[in-house]
Amino acid sequence: MQPPLMSWLTRLGFLAPAAAGSDECALLARLAAGDADALAQLYRRESGSVYRYALALAGDEAAALDAVQEAFAQLLRGPQGYQAGRGSLGAYLAGMARHQLLSQWRDQRRHVPLDDTLDSEPAPASDERLAQAQREDGLWAAIRRLSWPQREAITLVDLQERSYEEAAAIAGTSVDVLRTRLHRARQRLADLLDAGERP
Structure with missing residues (x-):
């Protein structure tokens, strides 16, 4: 007998997106002023959940990484495009990653399946x-x-x-x-x- 669906999902280790810190607006303002450290802090805070979302959608690590990179590049080019009243920064970045994946998918006209092979033999x-x-x-x-x-x-x-x-x-x-x-x-x-x- 297989475990219930929700327990299977829980065992995958996905975490809920981290709540936005109170300094998010300050970081975005610093980013707009050209502070590279602000981008690094935002990346550390948000990239994990955006990557997991992109990977689950794309089924391909390279495509997911490209989508995350493009989302943060867009944020760097126009941090003022994010509006806090319309949702979290994580959701905004995930939306940009989604658009990048859809664009890749349209260009390829096919879905690239997740590679199930391992780089090395698993340990016993x-x-x-x-x-x-x-x-x-x-x-x-x-x-x-x-x-x-x-x-x-x-x-x-x-x-x-x-x-x-x-x-x-x-x-x-x-x-x-x-x-x-x-x-x-x-x-x-x-x-x-x-x-x-x-x-």
Whole structure:
């Protein structure tokens, strides 16, 4: 019997996006004034969640890294484009990364699947760790089988634990549409996991 879907998602180690610090506006003002250290601090604070989001959507490390780099390059070129009243800085950066991924995807006219191979042989593992790794591999394989909108919805809400409003803003859709996508994504993912399907 497989563990419930939400416990599988929890075991992946995704964390909720860090709350914006009270000095975020000050950092953005310093960035606008040309302070490179401000960009470094913002990058350390936000890049992890933006990268995990981009990787879950793209299924490709290089594409995810390119999207994160482009998001921060755009922030550097125009920090005044971020408006705090429209959502968190993390959501703003994730939205820019999403646009970069969609642009890459349109250019390639195909989705590049996640490479499941390892760079080196895994260290010997106990039966429990091996079984856990196989379950996680199965979960990632199932997530990659979801459509882009479903994968995006489940990544934003279940993996990154963003609010429906913030997730909808990043996805460029309404909360109602996001909820529908999320419901269908969870249902499809549960079916794939129950069937033990692989791509």
